[in-house]
Amino acid sequence: MTNQELSINKVMWLALGLALASFPHWQRLPIWIPILHVSLLLARIYIPLRLPLFWSNKKSTINIARLIIMIGGVFIIYGNYGTLAGRDVGVALLVMLAAFKVFESKSKRDFYISTYLGYFLIITNFFYSQTIPTAAYMMIVIIIMTAGLINFNDTEQQLTLFQRFKLSSTLLIQSIPILLVLFILFPRINGPLWGLPKDAYTGTTGIDDQMSPGSISKLVQSREVAFRVTFKDEIPKQSSLYWRGPVLWQTDGRKWTTGKSGSGRDPAPIEFAGEALLYDVTIEPTNKRWLFGLEMVSIPPANTYLTHDYQLKTRKALQARKAFTLTSHSSYTLGTENDTDLERGLRLPEANHPKTRELASKLREEFREPALILNAALEWLKQENFVYTLQPPLMVEDMVDEFLFDKQQGFCEHYASAFTILMRAAGIPARVVTGYQGGEINPVGNYLIVRQYDAHAWTEVWLENKGWIRVDPTAIASPTRINEGMENIIPQAIIDIPLGLENNTTAVRLWQRLRNTVDMVNYQWAQWVLGYGPERQKLFMKKFGFDSIDWKQLTFILFVFLGIIISAIAIYVFKKTPKTTAPAKRYYDIFCNKLAKAGIPRRSYEGPVAFAERASKSRQDIKSEIKNITDLYIGIRYYSNNNKLLQLKAAITSFTPKKMTAS
Amino acid sequence: MGMSVVLERPPVDPSGITGVLSKQLKRQRVYIFPTLQGWLYALMLIVMLLGAINYNNSMAFMLCFLLASLGLVCMIHTYRNLTGLILSSTLPKAVFAGQQALFPIQLDNRLSLARYAIQLESYATAKRLFRKRKQGHIASISVEAGKPSTIHYPVKTSARGILKLERLKLSTNFPLGLFSAWAYFEPEFHCLVYPAAKGDKQLPLNSLQKENVDYGMQAGTDDFSGFRKYRPGDPVNSIAWKAYAREQGLLVKQFSGKGSQTLMLSWNTVAYINDVESCLSQLCYWVLLAEKADIHYGLEIPDTKIDPGLGSHHKEHCLEALARYGNQ
Numbered sequence: 001m002t003n004q005e006l007s008i009n010k011v012m013w014l015a016l017g018l019a020l021a022s023f024p025h026w027q028r029l030p031i032w033i034p035i036l037h038v039s040l041l042l043a044r045i046y047i048p049l050r051l052p053l054f055w056s057n058k059k060s061t062i063n064i065a066r067l068i069i070m071i072g073g074v075f076i077i078y079g080n081y082g083t084l085a086g087r088d089v090g091v092a093l094l095v096m097l098a099a100f101k102v103f104e105s106k107s108k109r110d111f112y113i114s115t116y117l118g119y120f121l122i123i124t125n126f127f128y129s130q131t132i133p134t135a136a137y138m139m140i141v142i143i144i145m146t147a148g149l150i151n152f153n154d155t156e157q158q159l160t161l162f163q164r165f166k167l168s169s170t171l172l173i174q175s176i177p178i179l180l181v182l183f184i185l186f187p188r189i190n191g192p193l194w195g196l197p198k199d200a201y202t203g204t205t206g207i208d209d210q211m212s213p214g215s216i217s218k219l220v221q222s223r224e225v226a227f228r229v230t231f232k233d234e235i236p237k238q239s240s241l242y243w244r245g246p247v248l249w250q251t252d253g254r255k256w257t258t259g260k261s262g263s264g265r266d267p268a269p270i271e272f273a274g275e276a277l278l279y280d281v282t283i284e285p286t287n288k289r290w291l292f293g294l295e296m297v298s299i300p301p302a303n304t305y306l307t308h309d310y311q312l313k314t315r316k317a318l319q320a321r322k323a324f325t326l327t328s329h330s331s332y333t334l335g336t337e338n339d340t341d342l343e344r345g346l347r348l349p350e351a352n353h354p355k356t357r358e359l360a361s362k363l364r365e366e367f368r369e370p371a372l373i374l375n376a377a378l379e380w381l382k383q384e385n386f387v388y389t390l391q392p393p394l395m396v397e398d399m400v401d402e403f404l405f406d407k408q409q410g411f412c413e414h415y416a417s418a419f420t421i422l423m424r425a426a427g428i429p430a431r432v433v434t435g436y437q438g439g440e441i442n443p444v445g446n447y448l449i450v451r452q453y454d455a456h457a458w459t460e461v462w463l464e465n466k467g468w469i470r471v472d473p474t475a476i477a478s479p480t481r482i483n484e485g486m487e488n489i490i491p492q493a494i495i496d497i498p499l500g501l502e503n504n505t506t507a508v509r510l511w512q513r514l515r516n517t518v519d520m521v522n523y524q525w526a527q528w529v530l531g532y533g534p535e536r537q538k539l540f541m542k543k544f545g546f547d548s549i550d551w552k553q554l555t556f557i558l559f560v561f562l563g564i565i566i567s568a569i570a571i572y573v574f575k576k577t578p579k580t581t582a583p584a585k586r587y588y589d590i591f592c593n594k595l596a597k598a599g600i601p602r603r604s605y606e607g608p609v610a611f612a613e614r615a616s617k618s619r620q621d622i623k624s625e626i627k628n629i630t631d632l633y634i635g636i637r638y639y640s641n642n643n644k645l646l647q648l649k650a651a652i653t654s655f656t657p658k659k660m661t662a663s
Numbered sequence: 664m665g666m667s668v669v670l671e672r673p674p675v676d677p678s679g680i681t682g683v684l685s686k687q688l689k690r691q692r693v694y695i696f697p698t699l700q701g702w703l704y705a706l707m708l709i710v711m712l713l714g715a716i717n718y719n720n721s722m723a724f725m726l727c728f729l730l731a732s733l734g735l736v737c738m739i740h741t742y743r744n745l746t747g748l749i750l751s752s753t754l755p756k757a758v759f760a761g762q763q764a765l766f767p768i769q770l771d772n773r774l775s776l777a778r779y780a781i782q783l784e785s786y787a788t789a790k791r792l793f794r795k796r797k798q799g800h801i802a803s804i805s806v807e808a809g810k811p812s813t814i815h816y817p818v819k820t821s822a823r824g825i826l827k828l829e830r831l832k833l834s835t836n837f838p839l840g841l842f843s844a845w846a847y848f849e850p851e852f853h854c855l856v857y858p859a860a861k862g863d864k865q866l867p868l869n870s871l872q873k874e875n876v877d878y879g880m881q882a883g884t885d886d887f888s889g890f891r892k893y894r895p896g897d898p899v900n901s902i903a904w905k906a907y908a909r910e911q912g913l914l915v916k917q918f919s920g921k922g923s924q925t926l927m928l929s930w931n932t933v934a935y936i937n938d939v940e941s942c943l944s945q946l947c948y949w950v951l952l953a954e955k956a957d958i959h960y961g962l963e964i965p966d967t968k969i970d971p972g973l974g975s976h977h978k979e980h981c982l983e984a985l986a987r988y989g990n991q
Contacts, residue, residue, distance in 0.1 A: 108700070108840075109699075109700075112700045112703060112704075112840070113703070116703065116704065116707045119707060119711070119726070119730060120707070120711070122726060123711055123714065123715075123723050123726050123727070126720050126722035126723045126726065127718060127720060127723070130720065130721060130722040134722075135722060135725070138722075138726070142726075142729070142730075146733065146839070149838070149839045149840060150837075150838045150839065152840065153779075153780055153836055153837045153838055153839060153840045154779055154780055154837065154838075155779075155780040155782075155803045156779070156780060156803060156804070156805045158777070158779055158780075158805040159779065167838060171733060171736050171737060171740065171838065171839075172729070172733060174736045175729055175732035175733045175735070175736045176729075176732070177732075178728075178731075178732035178735055178736070179725070179728045179729045179731075179732045182728035182731060182732065183724060183725060183728050186724075186728065188716075189716060190719070193713060193716055193717045194717060319719065320719050320720070320721075529721055529722075529725070530721040530722070531721070532721055533719065533721075566735055566739070569736065569739060570739045573739050573740065573743055574743060576776075
């Protein structure tokens with residue numbers, strides 16, 4: 001068995017499974033890798049099939065060629081990626097080497113190793129995508145690969161193609177209860193166990209720790225979900241949904257950055273008033289550490305902390321979708337614990353923005369009081385004809401001056417940036433806060449979806465007595481943006497309604513409903529499946545009264561449940577297959593019953609022949625019928641004349657012996 | 664019957680050979696253990712689990728757990744594939760030494776579940792631990808639901824006598840090959856092995872005897888002398904078919920004649936051979952030749968005397984006597 005040649009039929013299953021498992025990777029790989037992959041798989045099928053002599057005679061030639069191509073492939077991959085360590089290059093190597101393994105497969109061991117490489121190919125797909133469609137696709141691949149294993153072990157080739165798939169699916173369906181027990185109860189620990197490759201998480205969009213012209217308007221082109229929020233009570237009104245992110249202090253006139261971090265400092269003193277707002281935020285991976293909470297977060301959740309300027313940060317970069325329970329108070333008074341912050345909030349780039357400085361000094365002279373200056377500035381903003389647009393004209397020289405006095409068209413980042421500089425020039429400490437504003441309510445699941453296009457920037461100014469207060473210059477220029485949300489501002493194309501249906505309201509409504517449902521399913525998937533980690537496991541166990549459970553207790557519970565479930569499956573599998581009564585026997589029993597009613601019961605020790613003999617003796621009238629039926633029955637049961645079954649059935653059905661008379 | 668495999672074996676017959684007359688059931692425990700592929704699979708799962716923890720990837724956990732569950736379910740199905748089978752045998756056809764004995768082994772599946780890829784292997788049990796056992800022929804068989812299925816298990820024969828089927832291992836790796844379930848039997852199945860029919864001498868016609876028989880008439884082949892009732896073993900060509908057609912039952916034509924001769928194959932006729940086995944082979948060869956030549960022959964070897972006769976039954980009787988010589 002161990003050294004038998006692998007038949008083409010078995011190799012074909014293997015090749016199909018591997019090709020399907022690596023298929024999603026093809027678009028991510030240099031084009032020659034999938035081509036080589038498929039070529040090797042096809043060659044393994046084609047060469048022995050069409051050129052069996054070549055295959056068996058020229059094995060050594062093939063081996064040398066294989067070795068050369070393989071080493072060459074590794075070198076080219078090294079050339080392409082510049083490394084042999086990392087996620088992407090790892091996948092490239094796996095896709096290539098798995099095909100080489102299939103190509104050289106000739107024994108049972110090779111077959112199994114190739115199949116296991118196929119399972120590894122499946123798992124690598126999940127490092128790129130964990131969506132429901134990916135999971136469903138991979139499930140199909142697993143069914144095919146398992147059917148391939150069944151085919152391999154079906155040594156007499158007794159199963160039909162359909163039966164193979166059926167058995168494969170049956171095995172996998174029966175695995176699901178065990179899978180659930182393992183998934184829920186297997187003690188989870190926080191990864192990573194060792195360093196992750198640098199490219200483990202790439203391609204995540206989101207708010208950054210700096211803001212330059214165009215950085216937010218680029219985000220606004222994206223419909224990607226930033227995070228989803230479920231509120232304990234009602235969803236607050238749109239205009240109060242300011243999701244606070246990075247706070248930017250330093251500017252060169254164009255670009256804003258956080259400046260030197262105030263790490264190690266305690267959060268500034270704050271006083272909360274009013275009712276607390278409780279909500280769950282499920283954030284998509286950003287590979288950064290900001291968590292976006294409603295202004296102002298009062299209790300940071302576990303593994304997060306508040307900086308001195310009230311940015312909510314996680315201890316580890318958000319590399320996977322995660323859920324947090326947050327508490328916020330919408331009315332608060334935010335002070336400062338360090339007066340140098342006020343000085344930092346006044347810094348301006350040297351000799352820049354002359355027009356802005358001029359307006360600032362004018363306001364300052366006229367109103368003197370910071371609160372009055374702020375009001376006047378906002379009033380000025382309202383009166384000028386500012387336009388809120390996603391395609392602002394190019395501003396190259398002095399961005400702030402050009403925006404405020406010349407072009408007067410811009411996006412939230414322009415407003416926030418220019419207004420903060422105006423405030424600083426007028427002697428009022430100010431800073432830029434970036435984050436998200438608003439969100440879209442999903443009525444299907446009654447939660448809020450905040451997308452990348454909800455990215456926003458606003459200003460915080462320092463007023464004596466009032467502390468840091470939020471001022472959103474964009475709200476002055478474009479009240480719709482804040483009151484009704486971003487969907488009403490951005491072009492339809494981004495909202496992604498199928499072409500040609502924009503004007504059909506029913507279609508649009510249906511489309512939106514469908515989209516909302518899909519998003520809700522994704523949200524639940526994210527919360528309960530993808531977000532299931534050590535924290536959720538603890539929460540889940542708490543529901544069953546296990547307040548502080550350690551891994552030992554969890555393992556114990558796991559084994560208890562595994563024992564119960566596996567026994568249940570075993571009992572089910574064993575009970576499902578009752579003893580058969582051959583159909584011929586069933587008919588024959590009917591025949592015996594009929595004779596018993598007619599007065600001739602079959603005795604337990606009587607075989608069919610003896611019984612027939614006795615019955616015939618006492619009933620000459622039905623002698624020939626009894627003989628016919630007995631002959632048919634014996635023929636079917638002992639000589640496998642199974643084609644006579646229908647004849648037997650007909651004979652027995654029409655057999656109606658009269659009751660024996662007393663004579 | 665749920666968790667075992669049943670051996671249905673003929674009652675122990677001191678002569679060692681019998682058909683299945685009445686059943687003697689023997690339950691055998693089914694064992695299960697991962698195969699090499701199964702251990703590799705477990706290793707793969709551990710690597711996957713480490714990857715899943717490291718990347719904190721829920722779907723990777725999911726896949727790893729799914730495959731682990733699949734392995735466990737596979738274990739149940741592998742076990743199920745073997746249990747509940749009933750193994751029995753009918754009398755194998757006797758063979759000449761050097762030929763392959765074919766043991767007709769029947770696997771009866773009385774459950775509504777087809778069994779696939781059941782492997783049979785018979786081998787002598789190793790006396791010492793760690794000694795590499797002699798591998799037997801591996802036969803593979805599938806059994807449909809609710810039906811018996813028979814496989815002819817070949818065993819090479821080298822010496823005449825009674826060949827006992829060695830310990831029989833019934834095993835299966837189906838469906839995924841991750842686990843192997845097996846059961847052992849001491850089946851007590853026997854096959855009669857005639858001596859190899861070989862010899863360097865043609866029939867010893869010089870020892871043909873014209874026998875003087877008391878009752879005057881002597882079975883011969885020359886002149887028709889009447890009918891007698893058929894006895895099993897009578898040559899088919901002596902049956903009076905016409906009489907049979909007249910519904911007079913099976914009658915055998917009897918002939919008489921002075922020319923009827925019998926050949927007594929006795930120990931003396933092979934006295935020139937030193938080796939007992941060669942003697943038996945020579946006698947065996949002569950039995951076949953005499954049968955072919957339609958010469959009445961008898962056999963006389965120590966402890967056994969078979970009166971002259973002809974026909975397949977007679978031949979088998981003689982061959983069996985030769986096979987059993989020395990170990991009745």
